[in-house]
Amino acid sequence: MAEGHAVHGMARRLRQLVGAPVRSRSPNGQLDAGLFDERVVADAQAVGKHLLVSAVDVPLSVHLHLAMDGGVSVRRHQRVLEGDYPRTEPPVHGNVAWRLLSATHLAEVTDPAVCELLDEDGVLALRARLGPDPLRDDAEPDLARRRVQSSRRPIGALIIDQKVIAGIGNVYRAELLHRARLNPFTPGRDVDDETFEAIWQDAVDLMTIGLGAGWIVTDPRQVAAVREALVRGETVPRGPKRYAVYGRAGKPCHVCGTTVRAERMGLQRLFWCPGCQHS
Ligand SMILES: [Zn+2]
Structure with missing residues (x-):
């Protein structure tokens, strides 16, 4: 999707x-x-x-x-x-x-x-009925933060819920939580302000780069290279897609080497690294 x-x-x-x-x-x-x-x-x-x-x-x-x-x-x-x-x-x-x-x-x-x-x-x-959209100038992230922090549901289910944040799908969900080193099963009410704001800001940043590039870029080295190309107004090459956890169940995490896991959360499979995302 x-x-x-x-x-x-x-x-x-x-x-x-x-x-x-x-x-x-x-x-x-x-x-x-x-x-x-x-x-x-x-x-x-x-x-x-x-x-x-x-x-x-x-x-x-x-x-x-x-x-x-x-x-x-x-x-x-x-x-x-x-x-x-x-x-x-x-x-x-x-x-x-x-x-x-x-x-x-x-x-x-x-x-x-x-x-x-x-x-x-x-x-x-x-x-x-839609939550704030990280790519819109009129987004109010506090609304999303309040919806997250008033819920017992896991953060992995909340950030893909379009009523909480509009626009995040399964790839960004997995990669944003991994980049935040946040366990996707953490209840929303246990996500503190600083952690939520970091995830929101990362979503704004990554999705802006994704919009400019035309593909989802989350790998830190690729993010840096694509960001520079966009600033210089150069054409951004398409891929290769390199995700830390998304689509990589059973393979070693790029950061810590722990085997990436996948399990159903909501309608889709959630990918995460128990090594990086233990808390
Ligand atoms: Zn890891």
Whole structure:
């Protein structure tokens, strides 16, 4: 499943259409797309793993959640124009739920789990049921801290709970807790302020790097190299992915050599190192 950095990357790509009038279609019929047809795209935002797209003078937003199989593609095209729009529309391939065609770009949403229209109250209700998102400027980490510290549930279950922190998935969960040297079974109420703030700040830092790089970077040497490349405005190479614990059950921890363990916590397998994360 796309973690928050990837969804923010999709929003960033969709923002290439902001300010442009678009043809709006739903080839598979999943969305009532006519409301956006011949309208001007106003914004595309990510909130955790959700996307919200709005248009000028349209009272509803399109809400997308891509779950396991969904994707967003945005590409430039050079089609013959007739006024604001290409004279012909490109053929549809795959299960396209929403397509936006501007004079310069084609955006397609394929296989989303959710592709629906939300009114203002619906958007507020969505925002209210999500915790703060480390990649958003308006995030209030104190809200997440209070939700963690008022719970007896293990921190490994809490930081992947979208009501607590929005955007963290299974890879970031495992790697953030390992980098914090925190046992994932620690009850939320036993996580002190300093530890929570360190994890939050690390999430902000790593997910910002992940957004810039386009892949999840958590290995300390790779983090440093990718950060430098991003600061210099250079293209960041993709991978190789090197995780400390994620996906490495039965293998030695890169830090201490203890065998990495995996067990089910919530819907997914949690990876952790009993050597590094004993307290
Ligand atoms: Zn270890």
